[in-house]
Amino acid sequence: MNVKVDPSSKIPLYQQLTQQLLLEIATGNLQNGDQLPSIRDLAGQTNLNLHTVHKSYKELQKRGIIAIKPHSKAFVIIEKSSKVKKANLQQISMKIEQIMVEANVLGISEHLLQQMFHENLRNYYTES
Amino acid sequence: MNVKVDPSSKIPLYQQLTQQLLLEIATGNLQNGDQLPSIRDLAGQTNLNLHTVHKSYKELQKRGIIAIKPHSKAFVIIEKSSKVKKANLQQISMKIEQIMVEANVLGISEHLLQQMFHENLRNYYTES
């Protein structure tokens, strides 16, 4: 398990966590029947509030991905799910477009914007 | 001027308005030097509260896109001092970075993100 959330992001923590857990399932790190870490454990690992982790679990339960049993034992009850992204891709795409509008207004050339993007991309994916 | 906001959206109204105004500028409907409608007028047109519109204008002012001269009916004009531009470049760069963090959390691969960026870029600069 390797879940990380970015507290400075505008995306709600519980949503980030939910996505991360879905990823774990999608990648096979968590398989059908596996037990999820306890809420306390996961809260400890991620430095998140108990409520926040609880909310994520409830969310996954509502979507029928996991089952929560007494004593807060949670199990994966579904096979790989890959319907995670569609709406999210649109969101990201919209944000990219907004940046272009803004860059254009500020007189930033297409070339410069492209350059900035790649520079950021390089920095981001080499340091993480 | 043809600005519309969606009150049922989750995106704050003042941010929607800000984006709309940026679009007006990007498309050339509002040109450098043009006057924006008064806060009251725009509030009337859009059925928004004075404060909401005011917040948008302040936002654009903060970004160096428009200039607000108190009492002097008009406010407008894109600033183009080199100082301003540097700060804006940093802002744009930060936004790009934010997108990467988000994309990463959502499980979007580096490659896919790059693809999306170029697609947007192509669409944006060929249609305008």
Add this chain to the structure above:
Amino acid sequence: MNVKVDPSSKIPLYQQLTQQLLLEIATGNLQNGDQLPSIRDLAGQTNLNLHTVHKSYKELQKRGIIAIKPHSKAFVIIEKSSKVKKANLQQISMKIEQIMVEANVLGISEHLLQQMFHENLRNYYTES
């Protein structure tokens, strides 16, 4: 007559103008008995609204510095006045102190602040 106002300043235009006129009197450019320019003329020279200039003249009249006769002819009726500044000096002094507080909070050293001040001073008084 050499009156200038700074439209981007936070100080109200009519107050700036009033101060400028007081300066003209203080320096002897305008002497007791001299006629002030007409409101229209002065408004033209300074690119100010008629109302704004009018307000300045009224202000000076209220202080007993000038007399306004029919047809808007205005005359200086008082000798040099030097009581312009006292309150203003305090204001400036307060603002200087505020800058120091802020600089201190930001961890700017006394030396650096001093350096910045002198640099600004040099720039300002050589270009104007």
Add this chain to the structure above:
Amino acid sequence: MNVKVDPSSKIPLYQQLTQQLLLEIATGNLQNGDQLPSIRDLAGQTNLNLHTVHKSYKELQKRGIIAIKPHSKAFVIIEKSSKVKKANLQQISMKIEQIMVEANVLGISEHLLQQMFHENLRNYYTES
């Protein structure tokens, strides 16, 4: 914490509050890393409206003096990234320039201004 505002002053309440908070930091009452009171608490203490306090906090955030983490009860801490510092230096420099413009309009000589600056500097750095 001992913040007071003067409702009868011409200076906007939120600016007074901002200055007070800066003073708290400058004097060491609030140290780097400390938590500020919640917006609601401070509004209660000072008999100000939520929005007024909120505006102050946002102002300080904009200047990079405090950090606001939504919902995460606390906000605080002085940022010290080098990027931030550069922007702040520019801001300070701009404020110094503004003072010069004002002083000039008010008829304060270069020499007198310099004198006032050094007097303030001496007072400030010997008493603290």
Add this chain to the structure above:
DNA sequence: GTGGTCTAGACCACA
């Protein structure tokens, strides 16, 4: 509980 947003209505100084 927190901060963030929105509305409604008011007053001010300035132009």
Add this chain to the structure above:
DNA sequence: GTGGTCTAGACCACG
């Protein structure tokens, strides 16, 4: 008429 500020009261999502 303008923008700027302030208050009062409301709702929201998040933690």
